[in-house]
Amino acid sequence: MPVPTKTLQTPALQDAAAEESPIVRARHPGRWAAAVVSMLMLAALAHSLATNPGYRWDVVWKYLTVRTVLTGFGWTLALTAASMAIGIVLGVVAALMRQSANPVVSACAATYIWLFRGTPVLVQLIFWYNLAALYPRIDIGFPFFAPFLTLSTNVLITPIVAALLGLGLNEGAYMAEIVRSGLMSVDPGQREAAYSLGLTPARTVRRVILPQAMRVIVPPTGNEVVGMLKATSLVSTxxxxxxxxxxxxxxxxxxxxxPLLIVASAWYLLASTLLSACQIALENRLRRGHTAAPTDGVSVLIARVRRNIGPLPRNSSR
Incomplete structure (x- = not known):
């Protein structure tokens, strides 16, 4: 039976035929439609911002850099940093306790996470602020023995202390789950290999487990920092x-x-943008050796622009 001629073509003839075939790019009408709709919505929003007199942009520019607003913005940044520091420390400790083989230690950590994640942060702020109604004095010492020191709760729990307690303890519960997920993402063989080399459990976590878990911990932690920046607005109560x-x-x-709410929103947006930029830079640093292709639209667009422009020309005068 004769063999069809098509199967007898050499690889060179097949390559030549492939080169002569026109390459037709895939059409994506849905993308174009979405882009047109997005541009129309942005144009309508820009027109409204420019023509609606209710925004009163002159008042916005007037109060944007007044001393009272800048001082409040400084307090917001300070509360964000202090609350996140407390939350990260508590989160790491609670995550390690949650993974402990001791059931009592693990149950205490689980109870803390359950309690502070399950109640609103505003309720916690008001509770700490009114702690004197429950405990008029705070005794420091051993249980069931005479206290070494007795302090007035109204003197000790100031509004700043109540804010740090409410925000920090609430954030610690969320950070505990973030850190625990990062620790669980590390291959168990890494821990076994560290033990075989003679490392102690604490040194294993500090030198082997945590550095590898940071790539999983950092992205949600950055999101928590931005969330904490906005949650500090609750301390106005x-x-x-x-x-x-x-x-x-x-x-x-x-x-x-x-106009004044726009002023506050502008400063919140500026701070969250800078925090997001720091998060991206930290993620890129931790991703070294584990490079993955960008998936979001902005990263893809930046990668295409860099690829098309190429490296910047060097200064020929050097």
Whole structure:
């Protein structure tokens, strides 16, 4: 039976035929439609921002850099940093306790996470602020023995202390689960190999497990930092002069509510943008040796621009 001629073509003839065939790019009408709709929505938003007199941009620029607003913004940043520091420390400790082989230690950590994750942070802030109603005095010493020191709760629990307790303890519960997921992502063989080399459990966690888990821990931690920045606005209920409380005091006198809220939103957006940039830089540093192709649209666009432009020309005068 004769063999079809097509199967007798040499690889060279097949390559030549492939080169002569036109390459047609895939069409994506859905992408174009989505892009057009997005551009129309952005144009409508820009037109509204430019033409609606209710925004009162002159008032926004007037109060954007006043001393009261900048002082409140400083308090917001300080509360964010302090609360995240408390939350990270508590989260690491609770995550290690949660993975302990001791059932009592593990149950204590689980109870802490359950309690502070299951109640709203605003409720926790108000609870700590009114702790004196439950404990008028705080005794320091051993249980069932005479205390070494007795302090007044009203003197000890100031609004700042109540804010740090509420935000820090709540954040610690969330960070505990983030750290625990990072620890669980490390291959158990890494721990066994460290033990075989004679490393202690504490040194194994510090030198072997945590460095590898950081690639999993950092992205959600960055998200928690941005969330904490916005959660500090709740401390305005405790009469702390943060950013929101500062602008509330101004528009309470001038009745310019919308422009002052735009001022607060602008500073929150600026801080969250800078924090996100720091998070991306840290993620890129931790991703060295584990490079993955970008998947989100912005990263893909930046990668295409860099590929098309190529390396920048060097200065020929050197």
């Amino acid at each position: 405790l009469a702390i002069s943060d950013l929101l409380y500062s602008v509330q005091g101004i528009y309470g006198r001038t009745f310019e509510t919308i």
